[in-house]
Amino acid sequence: MNYPLLKPKYYLSLIKDLLNFIRCPYSNPLKVKTVKQKVYDTIGLFFIKICFSISIASLLQFIYEPKNLTSINMSERFGPFVLVLVAGVILPLYEEITFRLSLKFKPTYLAVTSGTFIYYILTKAIFKSRISLVDDTFLYRISIGILFMIITYTIIRREKVKKLIDRFWKENFRFIYYLSCVSFAWLHIFNFELSIINGLLLPIITLPQLFSATIAGYTRIAFGFKYPLFTHMATNILFTLLSFIPLD
Template structure:
């Protein structure tokens, strides 16, 4: 039996990029992609490598041009020991962000409710209270309870027959807009990780370019393969990044 190793073949990445670009240009809710679990895993790893190359390239260029402090990373490093930082940053936060920005790319009342709840928590934390997602401060329970109320309300409303049909039809007709919104909102909201000054806002499209790469690829894998694949992609990315920060580079 001949075993194929696509990840070492340049043509494989060319084909993978072609599929990704075609989807980005014209995203559809139910792409006609029939692949085995093995091929989906290969593609997820391949897309991870593509994303890593793109993100590292942008980050390397920014180091020589403009590199503001990431306040969220600094805050987490100060508040958590390495093991807890790896657990929260490598598992909890990726799960939270994938539910917030990718889960509802496929419409389902439960998915929509979970996304609405986590997105509410995200906006309250980042935009309203200027806090941190993992920080338990005086606003924490207000943020949590409000998010739960929104989630339950959205679920009860969206599961009713007429509303459910209306939303399903909306997803089918406007999926391109929904996909693009999920990508741009995921990327641009990461500007809240930095100090909100005029310079950072002007640099927003460039500073958040790595997150935009992540969002477009994660959205594609979520729709084409299933929710577990972008979640795995996100966790691997964060775990590798956090692990590198533990290395004694001095």
């Protein structure tokens, strides 16, 4: 039987396809693949991402390793089961909607993404809170996000506006893809202390997130939304479970 995940050449072909996409992003799949092929490719890219993330994390330990305040805060607030649920399911779903859903333009996709992104900015930059924290600012954050979502959808669902944005999306997809990758990675700076050294080292300490975003954006376009979503969930669940292992 054919088991591509056991063949080194298969991973080289995946890396080649990924690099070709990064060099010249396209808004529609160039190849039609079966569900089985998509699953194999997604698993293969997941293994590649994990190997890269572990390698970079190990290297950063020798250079500079800032404390992930978000992870520490969540570990203190949640028990093991809830932590896996929030970190491994809810947050990946939220982040994929925010940064990847609207890579393919539809009025509904862009409206939902706009609302969740506004919620993110309000939470992190304005109210200095946590995405998963239900505090006294939560009602304001969620209400403004939903309101922005409704207003955005009302505007862009109009035929003239829809056609204009659709054309802009197709003509500027390379920029949109790169922006989604960089914004996803660099906004993770809020996971750490907002210090001068962390700001200067931002491209380095968020390198794993940038690599993850390039793969997630590629699989979103080439395979569909559920593939980067499941990969994101699997990654977060894996590292969350590993965090339970005592190192002392």
